[in-house]
Amino acid sequence: MRRLLRRPEAGAFFAALLVYLFFAIAAWKANFVSFNGTAAWLDTSAELGIMALAIGLLMIAGEFDLSIGSVIGATSIILAIGTNHYGVNPWIMLAVVFVFGGLVGLINGLIVVRTGLPSFIVTLATNYGIVGAALGFSRLLTNTTSSSMLTTPGVDFLFASQWGQANIAILWWVLLTLAAMGVLMRTPFGNWIYATGGNIVAARGAGVPTSLVKVVIFVVTALAATLVGAIQAIEFHSGNAANGQGYVFQAPIAAVIGGVLLGGGYGSPLGLFFGSVIYGIISVGIFYTGWNTDWLLLILGALLLAAVLANSYFRRLALTTH
Amino acid sequence: MAERAPLIELRNVSKSFAGIQALRDVSIAVHAGSILCLLGDNGAGKSTLIKILSGFHPPSSGVIFVDGAETRFSSPREARGLGIATVHQEVGTIPLMSVARNFFLGAEPTKGWGPFRHLDIARAETIALEQIRGFGITRVTNGDQLVGTLSGGERQVIAIARAMYFGARILILDEPTSALGVKEAAKVLTLVKTVRAKGIGIVFITHNARHAMLIGDRFVVLNQGGVSAAFNRGEKSREEVLNLMAGGKQTEQIEADLALFEEDGQGAL
Numbered sequence: 333m334r335r336l337l338r339r340p341e342a343g344a345f346f347a348a349l350l351v352y353l354f355f356a357i358a359a360w361k362a363n364f365v366s367f368n369g370t371a372a373w374l375d376t377s378a379e380l381g382i383m384a385l386a387i388g389l390l391m392i393a394g395e396f397d398l399s400i401g402s403v404i405g406a407t408s409i410i411l412a413i414g415t416n417h418y419g420v421n422p423w424i425m426l427a428v429v430f431v432f433g434g435l436v437g438l439i440n441g442l443i444v445v446r447t448g449l450p451s452f453i454v455t456l457a458t459n460y461g462i463v464g465a466a467l468g469f470s471r472l473l474t475n476t477t478s479s480s481m482l483t484t485p486g487v488d489f490l491f492a493s494q495w496g497q498a499n500i501a502i503l504w505w506v507l508l509t510l511a512a513m514g515v516l517m518r519t520p521f522g523n524w525i526y527a528t529g530g531n532i533v534a535a536r537g538a539g540v541p542t543s544l545v546k547v548v549i550f551v552v553t554a555l556a557a558t559l560v561g562a563i564q565a566i567e568f569h570s571g572n573a574a575n576g577q578g579y580v581f582q583a584p585i586a587a588v589i590g591g592v593l594l595g596g597g598y599g600s601p602l603g604l605f606f607g608s609v610i611y612g613i614i615s616v617g618i619f620y621t622g623w624n625t626d627w628l629l630l631i632l633g634a635l636l637l638a639a640v641l642a643n644s645y646f647r648r649l650a651l652t653t654h
Numbered sequence: 655m656a657e658r659a660p661l662i663e664l665r666n667v668s669k670s671f672a673g674i675q676a677l678r679d680v681s682i683a684v685h686a687g688s689i690l691c692l693l694g695d696n697g698a699g700k701s702t703l704i705k706i707l708s709g710f711h712p713p714s715s716g717v718i719f720v721d722g723a724e725t726r727f728s729s730p731r732e733a734r735g736l737g738i739a740t741v742h743q744e745v746g747t748i749p750l751m752s753v754a755r756n757f758f759l760g761a762e763p764t765k766g767w768g769p770f771r772h773l774d775i776a777r778a779e780t781i782a783l784e785q786i787r788g789f790g791i792t793r794v795t796n797g798d799q800l801v802g803t804l805s806g807g808e809r810q811v812i813a814i815a816r817a818m819y820f821g822a823r824i825l826i827l828d829e830p831t832s833a834l835g836v837k838e839a840a841k842v843l844t845l846v847k848t849v850r851a852k853g854i855g856i857v858f859i860t861h862n863a864r865h866a867m868l869i870g871d872r873f874v875v876l877n878q879g880g881v882s883a884a885f886n887r888g889e890k891s892r893e894e895v896l897n898l899m900a901g902g903k904q905t906e907q908i909e910a911d912l913a914l915f916e917e918d919g920q921g922a923l
């Protein structure tokens with residue numbers, strides 16, 4: 333039992349259970365516990381969860397990325413303008429946005445490792461830069477900053493299939509979480525991620541290519557943002573350059589609730605999964621109870637504080653002997 | 655001493671950083687199965703010297719010989735490849751990672767092939783436990799125990815055991831005992847002697863003349879970047895060494911200051 337408690341996802345798992353039970357009872361009459369009620373919070377958890385997973389990995393490696401919001405927005409508007417105004421095949425536009433996302437991650441990563449500046453500042457700058465460019469170019473090219481998107485059945489299937497109210501994004505989220513678990517727990521690269529965030533000097537001394545590790549995770553994070561941007565654009569058949577800014581803070585909040593240490597070097601994909609589950613349950617659960625959704629922010633704020641306290645407790649527990 | 659070439663030798667090495675002369679005309683030699691103690695006050699140039707030995711900095715002038723052959727390290731990796739291992743104080747291990755993951759960091763064992771190649775955690779845990787047991791740490795019974803649960807001395811031992819496992823011939827220890835209590839320091843000093851018995855050449859950096867006198871075979875005192883004294887075991891008393899480290903007359907000054915301080919009746923710090 334103590335062994336289980338010592339795992340980074342322990343706190344988030346029990347918190348998720350509690351929150352779920354609470355809303356299961358409080359929103360019982362509104363059918364929170366039903367296929368569609370479950371699908372509703374899973375949908376919210378999934379899109380946030382993909383972002384929280386990437387940001388969590390980055391935080392474990394000791395860095396941060398505020399530019400994800402702008403990548404989500406830019407992805408959706410590029411897809412929309414490309415397919416709608418220029419008639420480009422949606423598959424080609426998908427390739428274009430993933431290259432774009434990869435480049436943004438590469439630039440973020442290279443600036444951070446080359447200059448040694450805090451990634452908080454670097455990515456804050458890229459966030460504003462990209463939002464500004466996306467708004468400016470889309471107005472220049474189409475006279476508007478939002479536009480509808482054209483898709484094909486194949487693209488729709490891959491990014492926007494629905495079973496009842498459950499979106500295919502849930503599947504993406506689960507698969508990516510499993511992949512991240514495999515990498516972190518079962519590969520040398522995963523070991524390097526923890527080491528880079530845990531003690532960069534020691535990691536470098538042991539021959540870990542810490543700069544490479546950071547750049548790779550920045551690219552992965554930007555690609556995750558591209559994926560979420562694409563899912564949203566294809567789901568709603570429209571793009572908006574201002575999309576995605578909500579994730580800039582929601583993703584790190586879910587990551588911290590999921591047990592990732594702000595200082596880096598500690599956390600797990602499973603914890604990030606439950607962190608996003610908690611966020612999804614609360615934000616959809618409140619809606620189901622019929623309470624004023626203003627309370628959502630209050631609850632999230634309290635939860636974030638509680639999570640930070642619980643994390644430092646669990647970390648101390650992890651550092652006690654068996 | 656045998657007439658074999660030293661494992662590593664610096665001849666007339668100087669190093670300056672943008673105007674600051676950190677090392678001036680330093681010559682040292684590290685022999686197999688022998689402990690060279692590098693002594694000196696803060697800022698004397700000890701860390702700079704080991705950074706040159708371990709390939710972090712190239713010397714501004716002077717030459718490095720490894721096994722008698724002139725060598726130029728292009729990177730710390732190259733120095734490590736020649737069997738030169740450095741254990742830095744405090745920064746050698748990662749507290750929130752397991753013993754096994756720390757032990758194999760940067761050289762993780764894998765199994766399987768192609769896309770199925772993955773960490774062999776079981777093997778890593780077995781070997782890591784076996785190795786640190788061999789150096790007398792028996793309290794750790796599980797390879798997945800976090801290093802943060804271990805004492806400072808035990809962490810030093812893990813770092814040293816790790817360097818030995820990966821084939822170190824020259825072991826550079828930067829102040830391995832400075833953060834440790836008496837018991838823990840004794841553990842590390844004993845381990846350093848064990849390592850010497852295996853024929854490894856050791857560079858032991860310290861502020862602590864006592865620790866140095868306990869295990870050193872040869873002593874080099876650095877003062878403001880230059881070698882102010884070099885002597886063998888038994889050639890100088892502890893007082894003489896302390897004096898040399900502080901740059902001669904200064905110790906008397908410190909003693910006088912301390913005496914005054916105690917007269918004021920504020921002896922308890």
Ligand SMILES: Nc1ncnc2c1ncn2[C@@H]1O[C@H](COP(=O)(O)OP(=O)(O)OP(=O)(O)O)[C@@H](O)[C@H]1O
Binds near residue numbers: 672696698699703
């Ligand atoms: N990278 C660098 N750039 C500029 N100056 C440096 C650099 N590294 C060391 N120095 C300078 O060289 C001198 C010697 O420093 P060094 O770190 O080698 O001393 P030390 O003997 O290890 O001291 P300590 O006991 O405090 O560790 C100091 O004056 C230091 O400021």
Ligand SMILES: [Mg+2]
Binds near residue numbers: 700701702
């Ligand atoms: Mg030093």
